[in-house]
Amino acid sequence: MGKDVIVACDFSNREAVLGFLDRFAGEARKPYVKIGMELFYGAGPDIVREIKRRGHRIFLDLKLCDIPNTVKKSMAVLRDLDVDMTNLHAFGTIEMMKAAVEGLTRPDGTRPLLIAVTQLTSTSEQRMRDELLIDRPLPDVVLHYAKNAQAAGLDGVVCSPLESPVVHGACGAGFVTVTPGVRFAGGAVGDQARVTTPAKARELGSDYIVVGRPITAADDPVAAYRRCVAEFCDEA
Ligand code: C5P
Numbered sequence: 001m002g003k004d005v006i007v008a009c010d011f012s013n014r015e016a017v018l019g020f021l022d023r024f025a026g027e028a029r030k031p032y033v034k035i036g037m038e039l040f041y042g043a044g045p046d047i048v049r050e051i052k053r054r055g056h057r058i059f060l061d062l063k064l065c066d067i068p069n070t071v072k073k074s075m076a077v078l079r080d081l082d083v084d085m086t087n088l089h090a091f092g093t094i095e096m097m098k099a100a101v102e103g104l105t106r107p108d109g110t111r112p113l114l115i116a117v118t119q120l121t122s123t124s125e126q127r128m129r130d131e132l133l134i135d136r137p138l139p140d141v142v143l144h145y146a147k148n149a150q151a152a153g154l155d156g157v158v159c160s161p162l163e164s165p166v167v168h169g170a171c172g173a174g175f176v177t178v179t180p181g182v183r184f185a186g187g188a189v190g191d192q193a194r195v196t197t198p199a200k201a202r203e204l205g206s207d208y209i210v211v212g213r214p215i216t217a218a219d220d221p222v223a224a225y226r227r228c229v230a231e232f233c234d235e236a
Contacts, residue, residue: 002235003202005228006059008034008180008212012042014050021054023222031225032084034210036061048081058083059178059210063117065089068099075103083112085178087158090116090145097152113176115156116149118142118163121181124193138194139166146171160194161201161209168205180210184227187214198231206232 011017017039024031033056035048040062052058060083064071071088078086088100097116105111118141119128125138134141142163147170149157156176159167164177181195189195190213201209211228218224 003233004032004208006032006034006208006210007215008210010038010212012038014043014047030056032057034059034061059085063089065092068096071096072099072103075100079104085113087115090118090149094148094152101153113155115178116154117158118145121160121194122191139163161196161204161206162194164204164206176207178208179206182209182211198228202232
């Protein structure tokens with residue numbers, strides 16, 4: 001599996017996201033698109049079908065976390081949207097993650113990649129300790145949640161690029177790391193806490209980087225996307 005750049009299309013309506021994607025019409029490499037809560041809640045499930053019809057791969061980032069039965073039934077609905085990757089919070093326990101796998105699996109046994117959020121890349125170790133009362137080093141927490149996800153049959157985790165080596169070391173190279181918290185050298189960090197450049201994420205072994213504002217808010221989003229691909233991917 002080759003490394004890829006996933007563009008976080010955090011827009012609140014259909015016109016904005018389709019207008020944005022139109023700018024990439026001439027690109028040989030069609031961006032892998034992340035649809036998150038803002039766009040899904042604002043534009044509804046049809047936007048997933050429409051972007052899929054345009055030929056983009058889709059990571060549906062809704063971060064489910066609820067009782068196992070609710071998550072299973074919700075995943076069964078998402079299954080019919082035919083996305084390439086979706087996710088949940090590992091915090092919901094192994095039982096919830098197993099229920100999610102069941103719900104997401106199609107009658108023919110196939111399913112989209114399912115990955116678990118470990119700790120949000122906006123969470124610092126200090127906040128985790130002071131507000132969540134988790135009194136352990138952040139990489140240990142991420143690794144523990146990754147092992148839970150693997151035990152539940154998931155394909156990988158969302159974590160910071162900084163944690164990719166420890167996750168791959170313990171869960172194997174085939175266990176996918178999807179890593180937001182990516183910024184160009186000298187770029188604005190915003191609300192993210194654990195960040196690296198695309199080149200550093202590559203060095204650390206991330207499988208996918210998720211990049212939002214450094215591309216969507218750039219003066220030239222296509223150039224910013226190309227820069228991510230050039231720094232991170234095996235071939236541009
Ligand atoms: O704009 P920025 O590059 O910070 O966007 C990062 C994207 O990755 C956002 O859409 C955010 O929801 C998502 N994400 C994250 N941290 C996680 C999981 C997802 O930043 N742990």
